[in-house]
Amino acid sequence: MSPVRSHPIVAPFAERLLDSDVPALCAGQRIEVVSFICRRVDELPSFTRFGVFVIGSVFRAILALPRGWSVARRLAGWPLPLIGEYPRLVRSLGYAYIWERWPETSTSKNIGTASAGPNPTSTASAGPNPTSTASR
Secondary structure (H helix, E strand, C coil), X not given: CCCCCCHHHHHHHHHHXXXXXXXXXXXXXXXXXXXXXXXXXXXXXXXXXXXXXXXXXXXXXXXXXXXHHHHHHHHHHCCCCCCCXXXXXXXXXXXXXXXXXXXXXXXXXXXXXXXXXXXCCCCCCCCCCHHHHHCC
């Protein structure tokens, strides 16, 4: 008996969640990340995968409704056991893949204004002020 693939259940929610959380991710990258998430879910132990399928099916059904994404997004923010774990699973797998593959990815839509890391000319974290040592 061949295992059931998670892509039809997990992919629609993962796609919407990543589009909302990481809008700077281009469509090709997002498809790659969603495929990674689905592959990882397919590798889960059978009982855990069954639970992910059940909860994922609930989110998938919600997405099929009018204004379903707004409902799913609210459910994703609730700290409910099991229901809140599914979005955390998708996010953690997605974020790990994104920042492993493309560490410069911004979570901002304004890619040009997003910070790519610490400013190399900044002296805020460079240690003590050199003028303060002269007064000793």
